[in-house]
Amino acid sequence: MAADDGGGYAVTDLHWLTASEAVRAFAAKRLSPVELLRALHARIDALDPALNVFIRRDDEAAMAAAKVAEAEIAAGRIRGPLHGVPVGIKDIIDVAGLPTTCHSRVLLDNHAQADAVCVAKLRQAGAIVMGKLSTHEFAIGGPSFDLPFPPARNPWNRDHHPGGSSSGSGAGLAAGFFPLALGSDTGGSIRNPASACGIVGFKPTYGLVSRRGVFALAFTLDHVGPMTRSVADNALLLDTLAGHDPADPGSRPAPKRYYAAGLERGVRGLRIGFVRHFHEADLIADPEVAAALETVAKTLAAEGAILTDVTLPTLSEFAAVNRIILNSEAWSIHAPWLRGQPGNYGKLGRQRLMAGAFLQAGDYVNAQRRRAQMIATVEAALREVDVLLCASSMDPASRIEDAETTARTYPRQARTPFNVTGHPAIAMLAGVATNGLPLSVQFAGRYFDETSVLRVARAWERAAGTDRQHPPL
Amino acid sequence: MDTTLMEKIARLAGLDKALAEFPDDVAAAFAQAGLHRGIMHAPEDPAAEPWPPMTAGDTL
Numbered sequence: 001m002a003a004d005d006g007g008g009y010a011v012t013d014l015h016w017l018t019a020s021e022a023v024r025a026f027a028a029k030r031l032s033p034v035e036l037l038r039a040l041h042a043r044i045d046a047l048d049p050a051l052n053v054f055i056r057r058d059d060e061a062a063m064a065a066a067k068v069a070e071a072e073i074a075a076g077r078i079r080g081p082l083h084g085v086p087v088g089i090k091d092i093i094d095v096a097g098l099p100t101t102c103h104s105r106v107l108l109d110n111h112a113q114a115d116a117v118c119v120a121k122l123r124q125a126g127a128i129v130m131g132k133l134s135t136h137e138f139a140i141g142g143p144s145f146d147l148p149f150p151p152a153r154n155p156w157n158r159d160h161h162p163g164g165s166s167s168g169s170g171a172g173l174a175a176g177f178f179p180l181a182l183g184s185d186t187g188g189s190i191r192n193p194a195s196a197c198g199i200v201g202f203k204p205t206y207g208l209v210s211r212r213g214v215f216a217l218a219f220t221l222d223h224v225g226p227m228t229r230s231v232a233d234n235a236l237l238l239d240t241l242a243g244h245d246p247a248d249p250g251s252r253p254a255p256k257r258y259y260a261a262g263l264e265r266g267v268r269g270l271r272i273g274f275v276r277h278f279h280e281a282d283l284i285a286d287p288e289v290a291a292a293l294e295t296v297a298k299t300l301a302a303e304g305a306i307l308t309d310v311t312l313p314t315l316s317e318f319a320a321v322n323r324i325i326l327n328s329e330a331w332s333i334h335a336p337w338l339r340g341q342p343g344n345y346g347k348l349g350r351q352r353l354m355a356g357a358f359l360q361a362g363d364y365v366n367a368q369r370r371r372a373q374m375i376a377t378v379e380a381a382l383r384e385v386d387v388l389l390c391a392s393s394m395d396p397a398s399r400i401e402d403a404e405t406t407a408r409t410y411p412r413q414a415r416t417p418f419n420v421t422g423h424p425a426i427a428m429l430a431g432v433a434t435n436g437l438p439l440s441v442q443f444a445g446r447y448f449d450e451t452s453v454l455r456v457a458r459a460w461e462r463a464a465g466t467d468r469q470h471p472p473l
Numbered sequence: 474m475d476t477t478l479m480e481k482i483a484r485l486a487g488l489d490k491a492l493a494e495f496p497d498d499v500a501a502a503f504a505q506a507g508l509h510r511g512i513m514h515a516p517e518d519p520a521a522e523p524w525p526p527m528t529a530g531d532t533l
Contacts, residue, residue: 220525320512327506335487342491342498350491351501357486358479358506366515368523373516375524 014039015176016470019085019233022179026073026084033066033073033084033128040086040130044177047473050158052150053172055091056098057131062086065128082240083126087180088172091132092139093224094213095119102215103135105148105344106337116213117248118182118224118241125240130178133168139189139217140165140330141349143400154196154397156437156471161400163196163393165189169227170197174471180237181227186217187322188392188415190225191427195413195440196397198429198469200234200457201227203415205447206422207252209238210245218329219250220368221322221419230467231458234426235259238450254448262451263458268304272297272456273385275310278414282315285394285412292430292439293391299463300389300456310381310388313374315414321374322416324359324367331356375421382423387456388444390414392427396437414442424450426457429466436472479503 014036017025025031041059048054069084089095092102094112096119101107115123122129134152136142142164143151152167154160155175162171166183170193173181183190185203194201202225209224216222226237239260244253274297279285285293301307312318331338334353342350381388394412398405418425423444430441441460445453461467483492483499492499 316512317514320509323505323509324513327509338491339487340490342488342495347495347498350495351498352505354488354491354499354502355505355509357488358482358503359510363506363510363513365523367513368525369516369521370513372522372524 015043017179018230018467019082019179019228019236020230022085023081023083033069034063036084037062037066037086037128040177047175048177050153051155051171051175052134052152053088053168053175053177055101055103055132055134055149055168058098058129062128062130069126069128078126080125080240081236082122082180085127085180086130086178087122087127087182088130088133088169088178089119089182090135090166090169090184092135092184092215093119093182095129095132098132100215101148102138103142103147103149104137104349106341108148112213114213117210117245119213121240121243127180133172133181135167136165137346137349138215138334138353139184139186140352141346142167143406144346144348146346151400153400154437155473156198159399159401160397160437161196161406163193163397166193166201166227170194170199170201173197173199173227173229175473176470179229179233183225183227184214184217185223185225185419186221186326187419188413190223190227191392191415191425191442192413194227194427195393196438198438198466198471199227199229200231200426200428201225202234202238202426202450203418203424204238204242204450205254205424207250208254208448208450209241210243210248210251212245212248216333218326220329221326223419231428231454231461232260232263235263235454257451259450259454263454265455266303267300267456267459270305270387270452270456271385272300272305272307273310273381273388274307275312275388275390275414277311278315279391279394283394283412285391286396288396288431288433289391289394289439293441296430296441296460297389300459303459303463308385310385312381312417313377315417318374318417318420319411321367321370322420324363325371327356328359328364331359371420378417378421378423382446386445387452390442390444392440392442396433396435396439418444423447424453426453428457428461429469432469474500474504
């Protein structure tokens with residue numbers, strides 16, 4: 001590759017290449033998949049011992065795939081839009097031949113027989129699977145130091161939590177270990193690490209991306225989604241992941257969209273509803289978070305968006321409904337193991353997963369009934385506006401070894417509403433706090449209108465240059 | 474916290490081993506459940522249906 005690829009990257013900066021830039025560089029013969037993978041492996045060798053992003057690297061298979069991709073691209077045989085691009089996979093998602101441990105002692109020997117549908121789609125598009133990434137235990141118990149693998153750490157400051165439960169995905173993107181990653185989101189687990197690590201995490205509409213081959217946390221709340229360093233990459237990855245899967249009961253047929261199309265249309269005339277009460281009344285956000293949200297709102301208004309205030313149910317009730325449903329559904333999965341081998345869970349996972357034992361059938365059904373009402377309220381709001389703007393995390397990331405502060409700040413978030421309702425929601429960098437940690441913003445939209453959410457996210461990214469802000473590693 | 478109730482429900486749920494080995498964790502789980510139940514407003518309208526609705530036909 002030339003000293004500068006035209007995108008402003010020197011050879012030593014290959015780890016900051018986005019997937020879109022890498023694909024262009026491959027096509028122009030200025031870079032090969034093998035060169036990129038070698039650079040990323042070297043960076044991971046140097047930095048991951050301090051960050052714990054990977055549970056399991058699959059270097060040999062990845063390099064073999066990169067060599068095949070290199071030869072195919074050189075011969076002009078392009079498999080798909082991600083040909084030769086490395087990707088990391090959260091370790092609750094099956095990759096054929098590798099263990100899916102869910103970061104738990106309970107499943108240390110759980111070898112996947114086949115790829116999850118989302119992984120199979122990545123391979124069809126030409127992506128190269130690098131390995132399995134840290135998570136909170138079963139996507140709920142963390143950050144924990146009593147599990148078989150250490151928790152991932154935040155590249156902006158390794159003394160801090162990278163968010164979760166898709167911790168390795170967020171931390172690895174921010175550290176420049178890979179340009180694309182998969183995460184899952186049941187109560188905010190894609191958007192929390194996106195917020196803590198300053199990357200772009202998108203929970204699509206419920207049913208847009210197949211969950212088949214992904215270890216369930218809560219059937220009616222689980223989403224799989226793209227995590228990236230740029231909005232354009234997020235759209236590119238979603239293009240690959242989206243699609244109806246008749247074997248996933250939650251999957252919905254939706255019109256095929258090309259999410260990357262229209263990203264640069266801007267927000268002129270778009271109606272954006274600002275859900276201020278989430279961070280001004282329901283939970284009082286850190287002043288720097290509140291200021292960052294105001295900056296985002298003013299910037300989008302200056303770009304031509306029409307902003308109005310919107311009122312939704314309170315965050316505490318969204319969270320309660322989310323937790324009652326989550327705990328009830330998770331208990332139905334984990335009860336046999338919690339009865340027989342409770343000692344194989346970490347303390348946080350055990351506490352959180354046993355909560356379902358103390359909920360009654362009526363609690364669960366009432367939560368689902370209240371959920372229907374909440375969906376109606378959000379749907380009504382989205383008839384008046386095109387996209388919602390709100391907080392994601394109310395605080396910058398806590399210190400990872402300060403369990404008390406983590407327990408206090410972890411629930412201070414506005415992500416669960418969109419797991420309860422299933423609307424698409426994206427979280428991304430909104431600024432950097434005085435302590436050097438990322439601040440975040442969230443945009444949500446109508447069912448299957450990921451395009452508008454991405455369009456607003458891109459407008460903010462372009463105005464603020466968030467895709468070029470990286471941790472000082 | 475009603476410890477007697479907590480232990481009774483835990484045993485009914487088959488959590489005897491957890492109760493013996495990790496009593497604090499069982500108590501924390503019991504407290505979490507009660508907290509969330511206390512915050513949620515159950516619909517008063519008897520006609521309010523749950524989500525997702527039962528749908529007949531070839532949806533599976």
